[in-house]
Amino acid sequence: MISEKDVQYVAGLARIHLKDEEANRLTKDLEKILDYINKLDTLDVTDVQPTSHVLPLKNVYREDTVRPSLTQQESLKISVDQHEGSFKVPKVIE
Amino acid sequence: MELNKLTAHELLDLIKNKKATPQEILGSVHEQIEKSEKDVKAYVRINENTVVATASDERSVPIPIGIKDNMCILDQETTCSSKILKGFKAPYNATVIDKLKKSGALLIGNTNMDEFAMGSSTENSCYGTTHNPWKLDCVPGGSSGGSAAAVAANEAIWAIGSDTGGSIRQPASFCGVVGMKPTYGRVSRYGLIAFASSLDQIGPITKDVADSALLLxxxxxxxxxxxxxxxMPVPDYTQALENNVKGLKIGIPKEYFVEGLDPEVKDAVMTAIEVLKKQGATFEEVSLPHTDYGIATYYITATSEASSNLARYDGVQYGIRELAKKTRKSPLLDMYDETRAVGFGAEVKRRIMLGTYSLSSGYYDAYYLKGLKVRTLIKNDFDKLFADFDAIIGPTSPTTAFKIGDRVNDPLSMYLSDIYTVSANLSGIPAISLPCGFSKEKLPIGLHIMTKPFAEEMLFRIAYTYEQNTQWHKQRVEL
Amino acid sequence: MTATATRKYETVIGLEVHLQFDTATKIFCGCANKFGETPNTLTCPVCLGLPGALPVVNAKALEYAIKVGLALNCTINPFVKFDRKNYFYPDCPKAYQISQFDLPICSNGHLMIETADGEPKKILINRAHLEEDAGKLIHDNANNCSLVDYNRTGTPLLEIVTEPDLRSAEEAYNYLQNLKLTLQYLNVSDCDMEKGSLRCDANISIRLIGETKLGTKTELKNMNSFKAVKAGLEHEINRHEAALESGQTIVQETRL
Structure with a gap:
């Protein structure tokens, strides 16, 4: 069971502001989905190794060779807001 | 002759024999777009001035192509059909885009998709829904619905899609075209905007199997x-296009033919199996015992990865930024909360929430870790079968295309339409969907074939043989 | 401070050192790894965390980490992987830091120091793991905003974590000195604290002698010299002792 309070807590972790009616609907949706997902509980996986990746790749790395960076102009072109060569954001209160 | 209704390999022959020019082909595609795009809405952006390079190179493939809106193109807007990325112009090309440009491909536009590739109907797009060219009040499938619809509507000769749980194959099935998901690791994901990194793979959507091999x-x-x-070296996949399945052993999983499978789809698939049997393949009923856990495993894995992959869309650097009207926590925190509240659609929020929940402390073992373990079981099922079988065959989707709006309010029923496709992503294997018939309502049905990792040639061989002995791939929509 | 013979409390200190490697490039991309350049001139789609970009690990960073691990008598783990530490902050462009959790590259090492009595003492190293550095945030009060420079984002970092084995500020100081000597000898970093190439966080608590449970700790962060670490720790030891003596409870906190 997932409560609306849980949903608001998770939304906090995910940094999404939820209006009450949205939280209410999500609670119902998630409850249904989690209930479905709980069918995995019928499986015993105690001795099973997890698979986070399907390929048996190893030792993949690159040489320590410098490649051209973007120019300041190129990197800031994507920015929502900029100031004196930097990305500008609302003031971070320490 | 309507050039836009031909396949790429047919067009390349015409170009070679000086019977058509890339400009004429591009023109016929644009004419079709002019005519039917208002009804289909396959594209989110159309390039008005696609440059046709004067190509002297023999290998050059100057064929008009649609690109799913989740691959970065230098200095062009790429949004994943999400409001949160509105205005984002990548300062680089995805590797696939580089390769296409080098081949002389004519990028005609970006195709619509479910936001961040999350969905099975292309209804979750900030640009609105794409319509199925075969029946405009039906969905084209998803998430690469725009790519599949563009090819089916002859608004592109072929297209590129991405497949995380069936997002190439299911829309290909719904739109009566060929959709192929290569082995994980076969096509570079650099520049593909991630949904679930361990499952995502780029692949071709085409009118026939020969084009699929050519585009791959x-x-x-x-x-x-x-x-x-x-x-690993890339073979010439067109060399695998052999009309011969003699002696091949193909498995039919009994778990795929159960409740929920539309009888019309079942009949079409069984008929397709008969076609291949006649050509000399042998079939045997097999078991994939963990099939029933596929969707649950997929949704845990994919949403967990997504919740982390999509955390970067927070208004700091690019895309949109929303500020709170009234300070709740702090200007910065409010910006995060508000940007993500406004920028993401309902389904994306649902999945970020599910993923965040299953990764959160206290639930990690019960959900995320458990999902990874069941993923091992699912992968083992396939490994075991491929020791004895050349391929596995079944339907791509339990039903044909459903009506627009039918499932939007029932996320779980939408998820269940991926039941046959997700396991190829969970186990990393290649798979293809190709047309194998129509329902009474004249909606396409897809045949799904899977092989072991890096056995794309086997996949193409079986699919090509089927195609050579049927006519479904020659059906075109009149729009 | 009270003399050893009459001491009532024991100090428990653990140190976390973040070391920037001076590789030619960053840990996951080919941008130059340099300090003091014009803001946002050493960035690319990978270290900016742009949609679609993917990390590829720098072989040199792995080599340096292994070198340090060997010098610190660590086990070099044959299988390592990277994990994501999710947090929202403007200096972290992907909203997660690529780090190592359960399978760090180095574990179970030690470094020898000298105690106040001139005795050799083994300080156990719990782990050393690779991760990426964050960007630099400048708070612009005049314009009521903050500014982000991503040049530093993706600088290779090795986080070296001791067991809570240090028993005084002086031992902590000696550990840092020996560690720095070792690292300089290996030639993997300039270890310049002013530039942030070497940064130190300390966890400190005190407990009654004989007690086995750890007391409530204070975290000390962002100290810019070994002397500052020593002074900071001494101050905390005195503060904790005074608090406990006067019957107060210590609240766990982080002091910057």
């Missing part, structure tokens, strides 16, 4: 910028 030739290969791309 162009996009496949090792890329030093993607550590998960595999450093």
């Amino acid at each position: 030739n162009i996009i496949a290969g090792y890329d030093e910028r993607d550590s998960t791309s595999v450093d």
Whole structure:
């Protein structure tokens, strides 16, 4: 069971502001989905190794060779807001 | 002759024999777009001035192509059909885009998709829904619905899609075209905007199997910028197009033919099996015992990865930024909360929430870790079968295309339409969907074939043989 | 401070050192790894965390980490992987830091120091793991905003974590000195604290002698010299002792 309070807590972790009616609907949706997902509980996986990746790749790395960076102009072109060569954001209160 | 209704390999022959020019082909595609795009809405952006390079290179493939809106194109807007990325113009090309451009491909536009590739109907797009060219009040499938619809509507000769749980194959099935998901690691993901990194793979959507092989030739290969791309030679896949399945052993999983499978789909698939049987393949009923856990495993894995992959869309650097009207926590925190509240659609929020929940402390073992373990069981099922079988066959989707709006309010029923496709992503194997008939309502049905990792040639061989002995791939929509 | 013979409390200190490697390039991309350049001139799609970009690990960073691990008598783990540490902050462009959790590259090492009595003492190293550095945030009060420079984002970092084995500020100081000597000898970093190439966080608590449970700790962060670490720790030891003596409870906190 997932409560609306849980949903608001998770939304906090995910940094999404939820209006009450949205939280209410999500609670119902998630409850249904989690209930479905709980069918995995019928499986015993105690001795099973997890698979986070399907390929048996190893030792993949690159040489320590410098490649051209973007120019300041190129990197800031994507920015929502900029100031004196930097990305500008609302003031971070320490 | 309507050039836009031909396949790429047919068009390349015409170009070679000086019976058509790339400009004429591009013109016929644009004419079709002019005519039917208002009804289909396959594209989110159309390039008005696609440049046709005067290509002297024999290998050049100057064929108009649609690109799913989740691959970065230098200085062009790429949004994943999400409001949160509105205005984002990548300062780089995805590797697939580089490869296409090098091949002379004519990028005609970006195709619509479910936001961040999350969905099975292309209804979750900030640009609105794409319509199925075969029946405009039906969905085209998803998430690469725009790509599949563009090809089916002859608004592109072929297209590129991405497949995380069936997002190439299911829309291909719904739109009566060929959709192929290569082995994980076969095509570079560099520049593909991630949904679930361990499952995502780029692949071709085409009118027939020969085109699928041809397009995979162009996009496949090792890329030093993607550590998960595999450093293995790429065969010429068109060499695998052999009309011969004699002696091949193909498995039919009994778990795929159960409740929920539309009888019309079942009949079409069984008939397709008969066609291949006649050509000399042998079939045997097999078991994939963990099939029933596929969707649950997929949704845990994919949403967990997504919740982390999509955390970067927070208004700090690019895309949109929303500020709170009234300070709740702090200007910065409010910006995060508000940007993500406004920028993401309902389904994306649902999945970020599910993923965040299953990764959160206290639930990690019960959900995320458990999902990874069941993923092992699912993968083992396939490994075991491929020791004895050349391929596995079944339906791509339990039903034909459903009506627009039918499932939007029932996420779980939408998820269940991926039941046959997700296991190929969970186990990393290649798979293809190709047309194998129509329902009474004249909606296409897809045949799904899977092989072991890096056995794309086997996949193409079986699919090509089927095609050579049927006519479904020659059906075109009149729009 | 009270003399050893009459001491009532024991100090428990653990140190976390973040070391920037001076590789030619960053840990996951080919941008130059340099300090003091014009803001946002050493960035690319990978270290900016742009949609679609993917990390590829720098072989040199792995080599340096292994070198340090060997010098610190660590086990070099044959299988390592990277994990994501999710947090929202403007200096972290992907909203997660690539780090190592359960399978760090180095574990179970030690470094020898000298105690106040001139005795050799083994300080156990719990782990050393690779991760990426964050960007630099400048708070612009005049314009009521903050500014982000991503040049530093993706600088290779090795986080070296001791067991809570240090028993005084002086031992902590000696550990840092020896560690720095070792690292300089290996030639993997300039270890310049002013530039942030070497940064130190300390966890400190005190407990009654004989007690085995750890007391409530204070975290000390962002100290810019070994002397400052020593002074900071001494101050905390005195503060904790005074608090406990006067019957107060210590609240766990982080002091910057």
